[in-house]
Amino acid sequence: METEGTRLQKVLAQAGVASRRRAEELIREGKVYVNGIKVEALGVKVGPTDEIRVEGRMIQGRQAWHYYLLNKPCGVMTTAQDPQGRTTVLQLLGALPVRVYPVGRLDYDTSGLLLLTNDGELAHRLAHPRYGVDKTYRVWVEHAIPPARLKILAHGIELEDGKTAPAKVRVIRPTPFLLEITIHEGKNRQVRRMFAAIGHPVLRLERIRYGPLVLEGDLKAGAFRLLTKAEIKALRQLVGLAGHDDKA
Numbered sequence: 001m002e003t004e005g006t007r008l009q010k011v012l013a014q015a016g017v018a019s020r021r022r023a024e025e026l027i028r029e030g031k032v033y034v035n036g037i038k039v040e041a042l043g044v045k046v047g048p049t050d051e052i053r054v055e056g057r058m059i060q061g062r063q064a065w066h067y068y069l070l071n072k073p074c075g076v077m078t079t080a081q082d083p084q085g086r087t088t089v090l091q092l093l094g095a096l097p098v099r100v101y102p103v104g105r106l107d108y109d110t111s112g113l114l115l116l117t118n119d120g121e122l123a124h125r126l127a128h129p130r131y132g133v134d135k136t137y138r139v140w141v142e143h144a145i146p147p148a149r150l151k152i153l154a155h156g157i158e159l160e161d162g163k164t165a166p167a168k169v170r171v172i173r174p175t176p177f178l179l180e181i182t183i184h185e186g187k188n189r190q191v192r193r194m195f196a197a198i199g200h201p202v203l204r205l206e207r208i209r210y211g212p213l214v215l216e217g218d219l220k221a222g223a224f225r226l227l228t229k230a231e232i233k234a235l236r237q238l239v240g241l242a243g244h245d246d247k248a
Contacts, residue, residue, distance in 0.1 A: 005045040008032065011052065015059050031055045048121070065119040066098050067227035067235075071219045072114045078105045089114060092222055103127060104210075107189055112137070112207030113215040116224075125239035126211070132184040133238065136209035137191050141200045144177045149198045153181065157197050161187060164194060180208070211238050 012023035012032070026032050030040045033053045046052060052060040070089060072078070077088045080101070089102055093116065103115040103123045117123055126133055154169045168182040181191060192202045208215045212234035219225060227235075236242055 005047040005050075007042075008034065008039060008044045008046050008052070009042065011046055012054065012059065017054055017059060026054060064098065065122075066096070066100055066117060067119065067232055068093060068096075068100060068116045068224050069213060069215075069219070069227055069231075070114045070116060070224040071215060071221050072106050072111055073221040074109050074111045076222075077108055078102050078114065089116065093224055104186060106207060107192075107205075110205045110207065111221060112205075113210050113213060114207075115210060115213065115227075122236060122239065122241060125241065126235070127186065128239075129185070131239045133211045134182050134184050134209070135186075135207060135211075136180055136182040138172070138204075138206045138208055139179050139181055139191065139195065139202055140204040141177050141179075141195060142203060143200065144174055145179070145198070145200050149200070150179075152198055153194055157194055159187070159190075159193050159197060164190065167194075182209075211235060 009020050009023040009027060012018060012026070013020040017023060018026060023032075024042055027039055027042060027044075030038050031054060032039045034044065034046055035051050046060075048060075050060065051058070070092060072089055072092075075087070076092065077086050079088050080090055082088055086108075090100075093100070098118050100116040100118045101123065103117060103126050106112065106114050115126070125131055150169050150171070154167055156164045156166055164187070165183070165185055168180075170180045172178045172180055181194075183190065187193075191205060195202050206215075213227070213231060233242070
């Protein structure tokens with residue numbers, strides 16, 4: 001049972017079990033169990049992951065959470081379905097035991113690390129600007145970028161929807177020019193627009209890191225794997241969910 005959440009009697013009323021007053025009576029009578037423990041006093045709060053039973057009847061069940069890391073290829077949509085019939089990331093995953101959803105987006109012509117999960121609270125927090133999750137991209141451009149323009153990227157650049165936050169920029173190779181950039185925002189096509197704004201359009205873009213997750217070289221484009229327990233724990237700690245039951 002969570003210390004934060006919604007009062008048990010309110011959850012029961014919202015589920016149509018009984019009025020809130022009658023739900024309180026059921027609790028006092030010892031007819032309500034949360035995660036297998038009898039609740040006999042008011043004031044208990046529950047969350048969406050808690051199992052609730054009333055007189056033996058399941059009201060809310062535990063759902064197993066699943067986490068997948070996909071190496072998304074270019075030419076694949078980060079959506080559940082595409083009206084134009086293009087391949088989607090869910091089609092790459094094939095038949096899974098549960099329905100999962102992508103966390104954030106990668107453009108049609110951008111490749112790399114994509115997290116998919118049915119852990120809604122984690123996905124919401126990872127995408128929320130409040131948590132500022134770092135995302136690192138490899139960027140290929142045609143010509144070398146002068147140091148002064150790299151500083152503009154690092155300090156923030158004005159785009160049509162506002163100035164970007166400071167970024168980390170590191171040159172990997174001078175010819176052909178390859179660099180890495182780390183940002184923590186999620187503006188639409190942000191990296192491509194940042195480089196276009198300094199006169200160096202992106203030729204190829206690949207995300208290689210998302211928070212604590214890293215895209216390994218042996219995970220081929222279009223392939224995916226389960227997250228490790230350590231990775232799940234690190235993600236949940238990153239957004240303040242440490243200690244919550246991960247059930248992965």
